Amino acid sequence: xxxxxxLGEPIxxxxxxxxxxxxxxxxxxxxxLALAVELLFELLERALVPAHLRGGRAGAAG
Numbered sequence: 001x002x003x004x005x006x007l008g009e010p011i012x013x014x015x016x017x018x019x020x021x022x023x024x025x026x027x028x029x030x031x032x033l034a035l036a037v038e039l040l041f042e043l044l045e046r047a048l049v050p051a052h053l054r055g056g057r058a059g060a061a062g
């Protein structure tokens with residue numbers, strides 16, 4: 001859904017016009033938004049799920 005408008009619009013337009021600045025104008029805010037949402041979910045998990053149910057990190061031995 002990158003071409004569905006919003007932050008995807010400058011990415012698609014930049015790809016069409018071969019304009020790296022325009023691509024980054026959409027990609028950087030999209031990446032920052034993704035990181036912010038990931039942080040929000042991490043904080044929600046810590047607040048709502050008891051520690052003994054969270055388990056360990058993926059790939060951890062045990």
